[in-house]
Amino acid sequence: MMAEQREEKKQQYSGETFQVVSFRLGGEEYGVDISQVQEIIRMVEITHVPRAPRFMEGVINLRGQLIPIIDLRTRFGMNRADHSKSTRIIVTDIGSKRVGIVVDSVSEVLNIPVENVEDAPEMVAGIGTEYIQGVGKVDTRLIILLDLSKVITSEEKQVLETVDEAAE
Amino acid sequence: MSDEPFDKEEFVAYFRDEAEELLQQIDGDLLRLEEFVDSGQADPEIVNSLFRALHTIKGSSGMLGFTEVQGLAHKLENLCDLLRKERMPLSEGSVEILFSGRDFLTDLVQAAIGQSASPSGLIEFTGRLDQFVAIYNETSNVIEGRAPDRGDGGNSAGSEPMNEAEIAAFEAEVERLLAEAATTSPPAPTLPTTPVESVLATPRATAVTAAPARGSAENADAKKGAPQGKRSSLAQTIRVDIDRLDALLNLVGELVINRTRISDIATTLGRLMGDRALKASIGLIGPLSKDLADSAALLARTTNEIQESIMKVRMVPIGQVFDRFPRTVRDVAKARGKEVQLQISGADTDLDKTIVDEVGEPLMHLLRNCVDHGIEAPDERERQGKPRMGTIALNAYHEGNQIIIEISDDGGGINLDKVRAKAIKNGLIGTEDRLTDRELIELIFTPGFSTAEEVSDVSGRGVGMDVVKRNITKLKGIFDVDSAPGQGTRFTIKLPLTLAIIQALLVRVVDELYAIPLDSVIESQRVEMPDVRTVHGAEVITLRGQVVPLLRIADFFELGGERDPEKVMIVIVGLQGRQVGLVVDSFEGEQEIVIKPLSDVVGRIPGISGATILGNGSISLIIDVHSLVSDAYAGGKVTRAEFSGV
Numbered sequence: 001m002m003a004e005q006r007e008e009k010k011q012q013y014s015g016e017t018f019q020v021v022s023f024r025l026g027g028e029e030y031g032v033d034i035s036q037v038q039e040i041i042r043m044v045e046i047t048h049v050p051r052a053p054r055f056m057e058g059v060i061n062l063r064g065q066l067i068p069i070i071d072l073r074t075r076f077g078m079n080r081a082d083h084s085k086s087t088r089i090i091v092t093d094i095g096s097k098r099v100g101i102v103v104d105s106v107s108e109v110l111n112i113p114v115e116n117v118e119d120a121p122e123m124v125a126g127i128g129t130e131y132i133q134g135v136g137k138v139d140t141r142l143i144i145l146l147d148l149s150k151v152i153t154s155e156e157k158q159v160l161e162t163v164d165e166a167a168e
Numbered sequence: 169m170s171d172e173p174f175d176k177e178e179f180v181a182y183f184r185d186e187a188e189e190l191l192q193q194i195d196g197d198l199l200r201l202e203e204f205v206d207s208g209q210a211d212p213e214i215v216n217s218l219f220r221a222l223h224t225i226k227g228s229s230g231m232l233g234f235t236e237v238q239g240l241a242h243k244l245e246n247l248c249d250l251l252r253k254e255r256m257p258l259s260e261g262s263v264e265i266l267f268s269g270r271d272f273l274t275d276l277v278q279a280a281i282g283q284s285a286s287p288s289g290l291i292e293f294t295g296r297l298d299q300f301v302a303i304y305n306e307t308s309n310v311i312e313g314r315a316p317d318r319g320d321g322g323n324s325a326g327s328e329p330m331n332e333a334e335i336a337a338f339e340a341e342v343e344r345l346l347a348e349a350a351t352t353s354p355p356a357p358t359l360p361t362t363p364v365e366s367v368l369a370t371p372r373a374t375a376v377t378a379a380p381a382r383g384s385a386e387n388a389d390a391k392k393g394a395p396q397g398k399r400s401s402l403a404q405t406i407r408v409d410i411d412r413l414d415a416l417l418n419l420v421g422e423l424v425i426n427r428t429r430i431s432d433i434a435t436t437l438g439r440l441m442g443d444r445a446l447k448a449s450i451g452l453i454g455p456l457s458k459d460l461a462d463s464a465a466l467l468a469r470t471t472n473e474i475q476e477s478i479m480k481v482r483m484v485p486i487g488q489v490f491d492r493f494p495r496t497v498r499d500v501a502k503a504r505g506k507e508v509q510l511q512i513s514g515a516d517t518d519l520d521k522t523i524v525d526e527v528g529e530p531l532m533h534l535l536r537n538c539v540d541h542g543i544e545a546p547d548e549r550e551r552q553g554k555p556r557m558g559t560i561a562l563n564a565y566h567e568g569n570q571i572i573i574e575i576s577d578d579g580g581g582i583n584l585d586k587v588r589a590k591a592i593k594n595g596l597i598g599t600e601d602r603l604t605d606r607e608l609i610e611l612i613f614t615p616g617f618s619t620a621e622e623v624s625d626v627s628g629r630g631v632g633m634d635v636v637k638r639n640i641t642k643l644k645g646i647f648d649v650d651s652a653p654g655q656g657t658r659f660t661i662k663l664p665l666t667l668a669i670i671q672a673l674l675v676r677v678v679d680e681l682y683a684i685p686l687d688s689v690i691e692s693q694r695v696e697m698p699d700v701r702t703v704h705g706a707e708v709i710t711l712r713g714q715v716v717p718l719l720r721i722a723d724f725f726e727l728g729g730e731r732d733p734e735k736v737m738i739v740i741v742g743l744q745g746r747q748v749g750l751v752v753d754s755f756e757g758e759q760e761i762v763i764k765p766l767s768d769v770v771g772r773i774p775g776i777s778g779a780t781i782l783g784n785g786s787i788s789l790i791i792d793v794h795s796l797v798s799d800a801y802a803g804g805k806v807t808r809a810e811f812s813g814v
Contacts, residue, residue, distance in 0.1 A: 047779070047787035048680060050725030052770050059770065061781050068770045 018112040018136060022143055023090065023103040026078045030103075031110060031136060031143040038091040038098065040106050043083050057102060062091065069100045075151065092148050101148065112136040112143065120144070176232065180281055183228050185407070187237075187277045190221040194270050195495045197221070202263050202498075210251050210258040218266075219248040225273070234280040237273065240290075243297050244269045256304040265300055268293060406521050408481055416477040422470045426463055433460045475762075479666055482522075486564050486571070487515030489528040493535055497560065500539040507546050507557040508539050514564035519571045520666040526643055527573070527663065530636040534575050534659050535560065537633070542579030542657050552654070554578065570687070571665055576658035582651040584608045590617065609649050610745070613637045641743075641794070644687065672761045672780070674788060675739060675752035677721045678729035681788040682752070683761055683780055688793040690740040690747065692755055697734055709738070709749055716740060719800045720751040721791070724775060729753070743797040750796065763790060775799070 020031030021040070046058040046069050057071040069089065073080055086105035091098060120132040131150035136143040197218045204210050222245040229237035247266065250256035275287035433456055440453060490512050501508040543549075543558030550556055560577045584605055591597045591611050603611075611617060615634040640647040645663040664670065664687060672683035673692065700707050700718065707718040718738065722729045738749040761780035766773065766789070777792035 045786060047789065048727075049766070049770055049773060049776070049789065050727060051773050051775070056770055059766070059779060059787055061785055061787050064781060066764050066766065066779055066781075066787065 016114060018114065018117060018145065020110050020112060020136070020143065020145060021090070022107045022110050023088070024105045024107060025072055025076070025103055029107070029141055029143050031112070031145045032090070032148050034109060036092050036148045038093055041089050041091060043087040043089065060089070060100060062100070065098065067091065067098050067100050069102060071102050072151075073102075094149050110136075110138055110143065112138060117145065179232060183232055184277070184281050186228060187225055190225055191270060191274050191277070192491050194218060194221050196491065198263060198266055198270060199494050199498060201258065201266075204258055205260055205263060208257045208259065212252065215248055215252045219245060219252060222248060229280065236286070237276045237280050240269065240273050240276055240294065243294060243301065244273065246301050247297065250301065250304050262300075265297060269297060406484060412477065412481050416474065416481060419470055419474045419477055423467065423474065426467045426470060430460065430463045430467065433463065479669060482520050482666065483518040484521050484524050485516045485518055486524060486527075486573070489524055489531060490515045490562060493532065493562065496532060497535055497539055500536050504540055505545060506539060506543050508543050509557055509559055510535075511559060511561045513561070517564040517566060517571055519663065523643055523663055523666070526639065530639045530661075531573065531575070533636050535562070538575060538577040538579065538657070542577040544580050566665070570662050573661040573663070574658060576656060578656045581653045581655055581657050582609060582612065582649070583653070587611055609651060644685070669760060669762050671758060672790065673739065673758050674756035676754045676756055677725070677752050678727040680727070681756060681782070681786070682721065683759075683788045683790045684739055684741065684750065685790065685793060686758060688741045688743060690742045692737070692739045695736050695738055697736065700736060711740065711747070714747065716747045716749050717800050718749040718751050719796060722751070724796065741793045741797065743794060746797055746801060748797045748800045750791070761788070761790070
């Protein structure tokens with residue numbers, strides 16, 4: 001990530017600190033800006049949608065609204081994991097679209113000073129870097145800061161491609 | 169009063185609705201007026217109704233600064249005035265000029281609200297109109313000197329002054345109400361409806377047509393075969409019966425009360441939980457939880473009623489569409505030199521607004537077809553011993569959860585020999601092919617098929633019947649044709665009342681529940697494996713002598729799961745005469761479901777048309793029977809040829 005982009009971000013995130021919700025995925029710890037998180041819910045029954053894109057785990061009923069669930073593990077090329085008691089769904093709004101993201105567990109809300117955030121290394125665990133804002137250091141922990149809107153947007157593109165293929 | 173600080177856009181939308189409604193009414197009035205041409209004497213009621221409608225259009229267009237509309241409405245009003253005062257005889261010519269005037273007015277309204285370009289030929293027309301008015305004005309001016317006392321003064325002398333007074337009072341009322349509407353500072357969308365509605369009530373009350381005069385969303389002008397496709401981009405509004413909204417409001421009130429009650433109970437329960445002297449309170453918990461249960465039940469009931477009410481709010485009478493057909497039929501009949509009467513019944517049958525909007529064009533096309541191809545020329549009819557005037561009946565009624573629309577004519581019926589010859593000529597079938605009458609009739613739905621000898625501007629371009637069928641299918645409707653040579657043709661359209669709530673059969677496949685819309689389910693049954701045979705590698709069963717291909721849902725959706733080696737549970741679904749047996753694991757009963765679109769959530773998934781939330785909160789996907797059936801036939805292993813050859 002370019003230095004000026006981080007400058008921009010610095011202003012965007014109320015100056016001094018990144019306030020993030022941190023969660024675990026595989027052996028790693030991630031963080032998303034708290035303003036992107038609508039709510040965090042416990043795992044509910046997910047209805048499988050046949051022939052949907054692979055990362056799309058299915059849909060859930062959130063108070064009468066259908067919400068697609070995205071499996072971040074699949075998206076990031078990790079092995080799928082069985083859902084456990086600590087599995088959570090992070091509900092986020094992208095534009096007018098509400099989606100849920102399955103994570104292994106949600107840890108806490110962290111304030112990470114801007115000076116403790118570094119640019120993402122070029123290659124991080126096989127993830128493209130476009131949705132990684134940086135890596136935050138909290139004591140000895142490394143928190144990978146994700147921009148959920150970028151994760152979703154590229155998913156959507158894929159969905160659209162799938163739809164086009166199906167139409168032909 | 170054109171630059172008042174009111175929300176112009178809102179008024180334009182309102183004006184559009186009002187104008188459409190009035191133009192529709194004018195059409196109806198003119199059609200009735202035409203019946204009096206022979207007597208040369210117009211029914212004053214009709215002329216007054218026309219006059220008032222034109223006057224209202226003039227007033228509101230003037231208010232919005234639509235001077236062209238205003239100008240033409242004024243001129244037409246003058247013409248009506250001549251008729252009203254009996255200075256001008258009612259003739260073929262005067263009715264015709266009123267009809268064209270009405271058409272120009274429609275075009276001008278469209279142009280004014282930015283829906284289309286200004287119509288051409290307007291200047292010539294207004295010139296003609298002016299001439300027309302001038303002729304009679306001059307002649308009558310002379311008479312006017314000694315006015316009402318004319319040769320035939322007997323009947324008019326009595327009625328005229330009264331009409332005059334009526335009109336004057338009415339004009340004053342219109343002026344007042346319009347002024348009121350304009351000066352009321354930006355009102356809520358529904359507010360301005362009330363005053364003008366009361367104005368509209370007058371012409372509506374005098375209308376004697378079968379259907380109430382209502383507006384429709386598009387201008388469908390048969391005479392020009394005109395560009396009708398473009399639907400207004402202004403906000404879509406529908407007029408709603410105030411009683412229906414009141415019912416809805418009451419229900420919401422109940423819901424709010426009940427919500428408060430439930431949260432009160434919950435609070436009390438919460439307090440009890442924290443209470444140290446729980447032992448003392450424990451006796452209270454019993455009644456409280458009963459209260460909670462009652463409240464929840466009431467909440468559920470109210471919610472259901474609200475849902476129904478909202479559905480009803482969306483319902484509008486199909487007459488909205490029917491109203492413009494008499495004109496179409498008249499114009500087409502005139503153009504083709506035929507005599508046709510259109511009998512409409514069931515115009516007050518309600519159905520969902522979205523369906524009403526979509527069904528107009530297919531119906532219009534069918535009616536044109538009836539006039540053009542169905543009804544014979546008058547002389548020909550006489551030769552066959554039929555009345556010279558052909559009859560087309562348009563009927564709508566409810567049947568269960570469906571609305572049935574029938575169009576029947578007493579014309580020549582579909583000439584199957586012609587269909588056959590044409591199909592052979594077009595290479596659709598071979599000369600050797602033996603087709604049943606039904607299959608022959610099906611051929612008219614093939615794109616590009618038309619048996620008309622010559623291409624007329626009415627129909628016969630070979631586009632149409634296939635489009636009609638496609639549109640009906642898109643609305644989840646069923647389209648059927650019956651025809652008896654020499655006696656006529658009947659088209660039957662069955663449509664669901666609404667697209668939002670449907671009756672569905674729930675089935676289990678592997679471990680998910682799927683909903684299959686009940687309207688496409690023919691039957692469900694258990695079939696023993698030995699009765700499942702294969703044709704070309706595809707599984708089929710024989711059902712009452714018909715071979716039905718099977719489609720395993722689990723395979724189609726790649727769900728995995730194990731096959732039962734002994735039997736299959738089959739839901740037979742049908743679409744336009746094609747049947748497919750969907751193989752499922754078990755039947756889980758019927759249920760009314762609310763359709764939620766899935767496409768904006770996960771993209772379009774082949775074979776799935778949407779999702780629904782069941783009573784227990786779980787989600788069930790709705791199977792898209794249409795795409796499965798097409799898939800089973802087209803993309804699948806069983807082609808029609810092989811199929812009929814078995």
